[in-house]
Amino acid sequence: MAKWIGLAAGGILGTFARYFLSGTIHRIFGATFPFGTLAVNLIGCFAIGFLAVLAEEKFLLGPAARVFLMIGFCGAFTTFSTFILETSNLTKDGENLYAFMNIALSVILGFLVFRLGVMLARWI
DSSP: OHHHHHHHHHHHHHHHHHHHHHHHHHHHHOSSSOHHHHHHHHHHHHHHHHHHHHHHTSOOSOHHHHIIIIIIIHHHHOHHHHHHHHHHHHHHTTOHHHHHHHHHHHHHHHHHHHHHHHHHHHHO
C-alpha cells in the first residue's frame, strides 16, 4: 500500500510541476515554439539520469524512493525521460540496434498514430 501512495504522491507532484513549469515558460516565450514542453522534457531527462545513478550505482535511493521519484514524479512530469532512460539502458547493454529502433519507431509511429487519431476523430 505504501508503494501505491508514493506512486500517487509522486505522480501528483510531477503533474503539477509540469503544468506550472511549461505554463510559465509558455507565458514568457510565447507559443511560436513549444519551449515549455522542451524544457520539461530536458529537465526530466536530466532528473531521471541523475536519479538512476543515485539508485543503481551509488545505492542512495531505495525502492520506495525510486517509485516516488523515478516512476511517480518523473513519469508524470514527462514520459520522455523514461523513453530516454530505457533507450540509454539498451545502449548500455550493447543493444544499439534496439536503441535506434526504439527512437525511430517511437517518433515515427508515434507521429503516425497521432495523425490517425486526428483523422478518426474528424471522421466521426
